[in-house]
Amino acid sequence: MKKKIEIGKRVGIIASIVLTIGWLIPYIYVVCCSFKPGAEVIAVPPSFFPKTFSIESFIDLFNRMDAGKYLTNSLITALTSTVIALILGALAAYAIQRSGLKLSIFLVVLVLCLKMIPTSSIVVPIYELICNLGLYDTKLALIIVYAAINMPFVMWTMLSFYEGIPTTLDEAAYVDGASSFQTFRKIILPICAPGLATAFIFTLFLAWNDFLVALLLTSTNAKTFTVGLAGFLSAYNLDLGPMCAGAFVFSFPVMIISLAAQRYIVQGMTAGAVKG
Amino acid sequence: MKLISRKTLLLFFLPGAIFMGAFLIYPIFTMVIDSFNQVGLTGERTFIGLDNYIKAFTAGGFLKQLKNTLVYIVVAVTVETAIGLLFALFFELNYRGSKIIRSLMMAPLMIAPLVAGLTWKLMMSSSFGIVNELLTRVGILSSSSDILWLADSKWSLLACCIADIWLTTPFMMLMILAGLQGLDNSMVEAAKIDGASLFQEIFYIKLPSIKPVLLTALSVRIIDAARTFDIIWAMTEGGPNSSSETISIIIYKTLTRYNDTGYASAMAVVFIAVLVIFTLVFMQSLWNPKKKA
Numbered sequence: 001m002k003k004k005i006e007i008g009k010r011v012g013i014i015a016s017i018v019l020t021i022g023w024l025i026p027y028i029y030v031v032c033c034s035f036k037p038g039a040e041v042i043a044v045p046p047s048f049f050p051k052t053f054s055i056e057s058f059i060d061l062f063n064r065m066d067a068g069k070y071l072t073n074s075l076i077t078a079l080t081s082t083v084i085a086l087i088l089g090a091l092a093a094y095a096i097q098r099s100g101l102k103l104s105i106f107l108v109v110l111v112l113c114l115k116m117i118p119t120s121s122i123v124v125p126i127y128e129l130i131c132n133l134g135l136y137d138t139k140l141a142l143i144i145v146y147a148a149i150n151m152p153f154v155m156w157t158m159l160s161f162y163e164g165i166p167t168t169l170d171e172a173a174y175v176d177g178a179s180s181f182q183t184f185r186k187i188i189l190p191i192c193a194p195g196l197a198t199a200f201i202f203t204l205f206l207a208w209n210d211f212l213v214a215l216l217l218t219s220t221n222a223k224t225f226t227v228g229l230a231g232f233l234s235a236y237n238l239d240l241g242p243m244c245a246g247a248f249v250f251s252f253p254v255m256i257i258s259l260a261a262q263r264y265i266v267q268g269m270t271a272g273a274v275k276g
Numbered sequence: 277m278k279l280i281s282r283k284t285l286l287l288f289f290l291p292g293a294i295f296m297g298a299f300l301i302y303p304i305f306t307m308v309i310d311s312f313n314q315v316g317l318t319g320e321r322t323f324i325g326l327d328n329y330i331k332a333f334t335a336g337g338f339l340k341q342l343k344n345t346l347v348y349i350v351v352a353v354t355v356e357t358a359i360g361l362l363f364a365l366f367f368e369l370n371y372r373g374s375k376i377i378r379s380l381m382m383a384p385l386m387i388a389p390l391v392a393g394l395t396w397k398l399m400m401s402s403s404f405g406i407v408n409e410l411l412t413r414v415g416i417l418s419s420s421s422d423i424l425w426l427a428d429s430k431w432s433l434l435a436c437c438i439a440d441i442w443l444t445t446p447f448m449m450l451m452i453l454a455g456l457q458g459l460d461n462s463m464v465e466a467a468k469i470d471g472a473s474l475f476q477e478i479f480y481i482k483l484p485s486i487k488p489v490l491l492t493a494l495s496v497r498i499i500d501a502a503r504t505f506d507i508i509w510a511m512t513e514g515g516p517n518s519s520s521e522t523i524s525i526i527i528y529k530t531l532t533r534y535n536d537t538g539y540a541s542a543m544a545v546v547f548i549a550v551l552v553i554f555t556l557v558f559m560q561s562l563w564n565p566k567k568k569a
Contacts, residue, residue, distance in 0.1 A: 008474075009369060009371070012366050012369045013369060013371050013374075015366050016363075016366040016367050016369065016374075016377055017377055019363060019366065019381075020377050020380050020381045023381060023384070023442070023445075023446070024380065024383070024384065026395050026396065026399060026442060027383075027384055027387070027395070029395070029398075029399060029406060030395050030398070033398065041404070042403075042404045043404060044403050044404050045404075045409050045420070046404045046405065046406050046409050048406060084295075085295075088291045088292040088295065089292055091288050091291070091292070092288055092289045092291070092292040092293070094288065095280050095284060095285045095287075095288035095289055096285065096289065098279050098280045099279070099280035099281075099282075099284075099285045100280075101280075101282055101285060103282065103285065104285060107285075107289060109556070112555060112559065113552045113555060113556070114296060114300050114301075116499055116551045116552060116555045117300060117304070117548055117551070117552075118502070118503035118505075118524055118547065118548070118551065119503070119505070120503065120505040120524040120525075120527055120528050121307075121524070121527045121540075121543075121544035121547055121548060122299075122300065122303040122304065122307070122544070123528070123531075124303075124531045124532075124537065124540070125302070125303030125304075125306040125307060126299055126303055128306075129298065129299070129302070129303070144295065144298075144299070145299055147295055148295035148296055148298065148299035148300060149299065149300065151292050151295055151296055152296065152300070155292070167279065170279045171279065174279060180279065180280055180281075180284045180288070181288075183279075184288075205386045208388070209386075209387075209388035209389065209390070209391075211388070211389070211390040211505075211506045211509075212505055212506065212509075212528075216532075226388060226390050229390065229391070229394065230390060230394075230509075230510065233394070233397075233510070240398060243394060243398075244398065247391045247394055247395065250388065250391060251387045251388060251391050254386050254387060254388070255383050255384075255386070255387070257386075258382070258383060258385060258386040259379055259383055262379055262382065265382070265385070265386070266382075266450060266454065269447065269450055269451065269454075270450070270451060270454040270489075
């Protein structure tokens, strides 16, 4: 009986290792392609590993497009918008979670509905608005739009974190004469640091990975890396080497951060779902 | 004790509300108005009542895209859930190094959908794609141009589904795994002592106990799959012949390529309404706001 379980476990272990490697193959393939010379990427028949190791694609990537500038744009807009969304979202969610008014239930439902809105269907009114404000092709436009679009997500995540903090803390602060804002800033926020970290990482990735908003709102100055990368599809049709190099450069930091901050990511995804 | 007064609530909500009002709520209002109008290229509006909505639901409207979206959701979410469940059951085992394997599995979780789309576009290319080369070598295809994944209207939507499945199965697995790890082990032990088979253990004990987690994960994925844009745009742009066009794509195309704001707004209003109703109905059954307040 015991032996049977041992064998079963061993099969399970081997299966999970094989599955993991199998699942990572598409990504490994892109990494391999980015280290192939340009002609080898589109060679027929294709090979998985590079036959000759080369960094030609990376050089091409930086020659063909202003990759450094686009990466900087992506980073600045993602970081700034995340900080705005996080501060304002955390503040609003705190008030909603603690107030217990009928109005707050309405606001929770409103936030949830806003979270579900597909970006693809509202980008054009946003585009018109940004043009009217004279902000087309500026980083500021991307920052405020990302902050707005991601704010419902921050609120939703923070709501479930605040729930886990006993209200007796707020009450103690209230008795000691702290204002609502002081209670929020000095008592609740420090306790919520893990929650804030979770919301921060998620929102950062959402903004960093965005393609559609940047595609519509930028042309040259504020263009982000995703839009530049998609340009390889049409403009430089067979330049798949630089495209792979770009995909690698763009997603490698994301992979490293998600491995390092995995605890927060798991918390963020399962927040509310597991606790019920 | 009332910690937050009505005034404080509004005051704390206001700064965020300005952002969301300008870029989420205002666009919806504009779209509702536009949907009843014929909007010209220069922006002049002529009231045409429900014509845009009628156009959407008649032949040549967005019924085909609606069907594509539904197929996409059903195929992608079903396969993701099935594979995610299978993976979660394997990954539930604890052994030396199991944490590293789990971490590696979750690494692609945060990759940009656009990058996932580009990756699969490269792999599914008919001439230099690794997928067809592999299928030819193992003998499923006789030549690598037998299946034109992205250029054949029979396969294009499925090809997009595959990229979606690759990108989001780790999410499904993570959610199910979190549910499984939260289970009370004594129930499983008791079932084992009573002689339950592995099959019974999974389908009669484990699955019913993680139902709430599973339903939440499903609802999140159904909505995300319905909204998918980047992956499809990167792989096929909805083609060939609108065979992989979903509602997100047709709305975007109608706006930017055909400049028909009124018609696109009508489709978008229908789309948003369906998603919001789905969310509300779903949340109602899972989550009761009164309980929390």
